[in-house]
Amino acid sequence: MKEKPTVLYDVPGPRARRRNVLYTVLFVIAVAAIIWWVVDSLAAKNQLEGEKWDPFFTDSRVWTTYILPGLKNTVIAAALAMVIALPLGALFGIARLSDHRWVRAAAGTVVEFFRAIPVLILMLFANAAYSEFTDVSPENRPLYAVVTGLVLYNASVLAEVVRAGILALPSGQTDAAKAIGMRKGQTMTNVLLPQSVTAMLPALVSQLVVIVKDTALGGAMLGFSELLASVRPMSANYGANTIASFTIVAVVFVILNFLLTSFASWLEGRLRRGKRTTGAVVGVEAVEELNRPGEHPTEPGDRP
Numbered sequence: 479m480k481e482k483p484t485v486l487y488d489v490p491g492p493r494a495r496r497r498n499v500l501y502t503v504l505f506v507i508a509v510a511a512i513i514w515w516v517v518d519s520l521a522a523k524n525q526l527e528g529e530k531w532d533p534f535f536t537d538s539r540v541w542t543t544y545i546l547p548g549l550k551n552t553v554i555a556a557a558l559a560m561v562i563a564l565p566l567g568a569l570f571g572i573a574r575l576s577d578h579r580w581v582r583a584a585a586g587t588v589v590e591f592f593r594a595i596p597v598l599i600l601m602l603f604a605n606a607a608y609s610e611f612t613d614v615s616p617e618n619r620p621l622y623a624v625v626t627g628l629v630l631y632n633a634s635v636l637a638e639v640v641r642a643g644i645l646a647l648p649s650g651q652t653d654a655a656k657a658i659g660m661r662k663g664q665t666m667t668n669v670l671l672p673q674s675v676t677a678m679l680p681a682l683v684s685q686l687v688v689i690v691k692d693t694a695l696g697g698a699m700l701g702f703s704e705l706l707a708s709v710r711p712m713s714a715n716y717g718a719n720t721i722a723s724f725t726i727v728a729v730v731f732v733i734l735n736f737l738l739t740s741f742a743s744w745l746e747g748r749l750r751r752g753k754r755t756t757g758a759v760v761g762v763e764a765v766e767e768l769n770r771p772g773e774h775p776t777e778p779g780d781r782p
Contacts, residue, residue: 520721530719534726540712548697548708549730555621555704556690559628563689564682566629567636572666574641585637593634598695601627605700624696624704632689639685643678644670676749683742687735705730 490498520526533540573585592600605623608614614622647670655665697707709723716723 523721525719525721530716530722533716533719534722537716540716544708544712545705545726545730548703548705548727549734551621551703552690552693552705553734555624555628555693555696555702558625559632559689559693560686562625562629563633563636566633568640570633570637571640571644574637575644575666577662589634589637591634592630593638595631597627597631597692598699600630601696601700603627604630620696620700620702623700624693624702627696628689628692632685635685636682639678639681640674643674643681646677647674676746679742679746679749683739686742687738690735690738691731 517526524530570585570589573581574589576582576585601623604626605619608619608622608626644666651669651673652665655669660668693702693704694706696702697704701707705727709720709727713720713723
């Protein structure tokens, strides 16, 4: 049966098919060799013995004493950071599109400054500031510092996501709003933002996943009792099963982020079915560029 031609790529010929099969076989062999090496190394260090894994399946205290309290603190810190960073990022993103130069300059300075500083340094500075200038108790200070650092950094990144999502819309949307007499604020809230939500959603979700993972920095440097910080006492009290503890915690992180992305995918599909959009999407790969200071999309006044 003759294959149908495609405009996206040339149909591979016999030699290309054999080459692709060879590459696939070599790749599978390489992956199998790496897996075998990892398993063999763990077995040589006695990390696959049943006694190191049994507590996670037979002793509920492992979960109630270490994992679940750490997961609770991780979710609390991440949720607070998301709730604060999302509207703050949207505010600064819209401010960077203002017609007033001084508003754009002020918002741009704040965004570029906090986007250029590593989130861990922001957490450390926040922890020191809460210690010196506030009455926050030492027990709550790590949580406050972690949330502050996450908000400052991620709000600045989300501001660029919002700005990029709005600028991804065709300029005809703004022109049409102006033609029917809409003011700038009405155009933003009634025309541009509703349409850009679905375009921004993949990048927004990617940054929310970053927030969840970055809570672990607080446990490593500030003594915040989040999920990853539960590994050390858990390993010490259950036979130094460090590999098993890290593996279980990693699986919990994977499940948590999977639930977040699954909900976002469902929400995106619902939004796309509920209204017609321009089809413009701020992809996840754009987050890497938005996480780095530098050149970004032009200001509205610079559009041709």
